[in-house]
Amino acid sequence: MQLQIDLPGIKVFDDTKFKNGKKNKLHPNDNMFHDWYRFVLSFPPHLVRHYIRKFNIDKNKVILDPFCGTGTTIVESKLNRIPAIGIEASPFAHFATSVKTDWSIKGEELEAMAHEVASEAVEELKCEGINDAPILGGNVPEVNLNTVDMHAHKLLITNSISPLPLHKALKLLNILKRYKDHPCFNHALLALANALVFKISNLKFGPEVGVGKSKLDYPVISSWLGEIAKIARDVASIKGNAYPPCKAILGDSRQISKMLDNNSVDFVITSPPYPNEKDYTRTTRLESVILGFINNLEELRKFKKTLIRSNTRGIYKDDEDDKWVANNENVLNLAEEIERKRIQLEKTSGFEKLYSRVTVQYFGGMAKHLADLRHVLKKGALLAYVVGDQASYFKVMIRTGKLLAEIAQSLGYELAEIELFRTRFATATSSQLREEVVILRWPG
Numbered sequence: 001m002q003l004q005i006d007l008p009g010i011k012v013f014d015d016t017k018f019k020n021g022k023k024n025k026l027h028p029n030d031n032m033f034h035d036w037y038r039f040v041l042s043f044p045p046h047l048v049r050h051y052i053r054k055f056n057i058d059k060n061k062v063i064l065d066p067f068c069g070t071g072t073t074i075v076e077s078k079l080n081r082i083p084a085i086g087i088e089a090s091p092f093a094h095f096a097t098s099v100k101t102d103w104s105i106k107g108e109e110l111e112a113m114a115h116e117v118a119s120e121a122v123e124e125l126k127c128e129g130i131n132d133a134p135i136l137g138g139n140v141p142e143v144n145l146n147t148v149d150m151h152a153h154k155l156l157i158t159n160s161i162s163p164l165p166l167h168k169a170l171k172l173l174n175i176l177k178r179y180k181d182h183p184c185f186n187h188a189l190l191a192l193a194n195a196l197v198f199k200i201s202n203l204k205f206g207p208e209v210g211v212g213k214s215k216l217d218y219p220v221i222s223s224w225l226g227e228i229a230k231i232a233r234d235v236a237s238i239k240g241n242a243y244p245p246c247k248a249i250l251g252d253s254r255q256i257s258k259m260l261d262n263n264s265v266d267f268v269i270t271s272p273p274y275p276n277e278k279d280y281t282r283t284t285r286l287e288s289v290i291l292g293f294i295n296n297l298e299e300l301r302k303f304k305k306t307l308i309r310s311n312t313r314g315i316y317k318d319d320e321d322d323k324w325v326a327n328n329e330n331v332l333n334l335a336e337e338i339e340r341k342r343i344q345l346e347k348t349s350g351f352e353k354l355y356s357r358v359t360v361q362y363f364g365g366m367a368k369h370l371a372d373l374r375h376v377l378k379k380g381a382l383l384a385y386v387v388g389d390q391a392s393y394f395k396v397m398i399r400t401g402k403l404l405a406e407i408a409q410s411l412g413y414e415l416a417e418i419e420l421f422r423t424r425f426a427t428a429t430s431s432q433l434r435e436e437v438v439i440l441r442w443p444g
Helices: 045-054 072-079 091-100 107-127 163-179 185-200 220-236 253-258 285-290 297-304 321-325 329-345 355-376 400-410
Strands: 063-065 084-088 203-205 209-211 246-250 265-270 377-388 414-426 431-442
Touching: 045 072, 045 265, 063 072, 072 084, 072 091, 072 246, 072 265, 084 091, 091 185, 091 246, 091 285, 107 163, 107 185, 107 220, 163 185, 163 220, 163 285, 185 220, 185 285, 253 355, 321 355, 329 355, 329 400, 355 377, 355 400, 377 400, 377 414, 400 414, 400 431
Parallel strands: 063 084, 063 265, 084 246, 265 377
Antiparallel strands: 203 209, 377 431, 414 431
């Protein structure tokens, strides 16, 4: 039985305001703070605002995002003067959220420090015969170029950044590290990450991360200064000290009770990974490696083990989250259907053999997360989970929202409603898939 959320004056998501194709986009009015650095696949700030209003959340409540990514929920909560906590397993994404919610620096100090660093970098490059403002079509100078060590290099997506832009970026980074005790250091580092991904590198997103046309040279330092100016402008626009403290915690969303106090969370607004073949660690691989957040395969594997299992590249022999859905017939039947389809199609690769296992590990991990989450929720807490249907595994339809709602109910949650957020075109099935918001209530 579904519950009705009785909130006077609140309407369901306004489909007339945003066309379907733009519902998941960052709109120009939301650029401030959010676009310091942002996952391409992040959900949008306006969706967070919708649920802040729908749930009547005020400054006396606490919002949790247990899969906070690069901080959309946390930043938007702070902008609405609501305390918020984010939990994120990715070291770099956790760093990004921490910086994006730190508005204590002074914009003029950030720009002054950045211009000192830039001047030093320009001079050092000149001594090597390198100009940071390359002439279009000019020759690449023949010099010994810096690169990351071989262990880190193995982690990079092939051709994700060209040798000369990488050399310039490492030169800039090494000079910036001399200022590591400066109060604006982390903001300057995040600015470099954003410039690396969206300007300097050869990466393209559509929405999968891939490699586009190689940029043999690129103005690295001026691109970084452009990101610096954006951050300085945003922090300068903040008036007064009325914004509440918000924090990001580096951790596994299946172990929340170890990180937060019991009965400390009023609301949850989040978007967990979906069960598909997207390796979310690839989305931040370039910046994680170049800036030193992940240095070798062992560190990458250790980080992956703290994630909900949502793709075959993150499955390990000792995984046992499936025990959390051992009695869920719908999840088990879904996994069996995927395996039958594999056998029918005579698919025998190692990855394809893992498709059915990913499915049970994913829903088992989400069940473990929801079970542990109960300890930190206050009685009557409302939760909004943005999830999407998938058909990545031999075109077998995975109704993610429906199954998560069923699992949540088996753990004592009440299903308030499932709202359609948008539809998106799936190339695997040539059909529109639903992206939904599962709204739950914890009765206590």
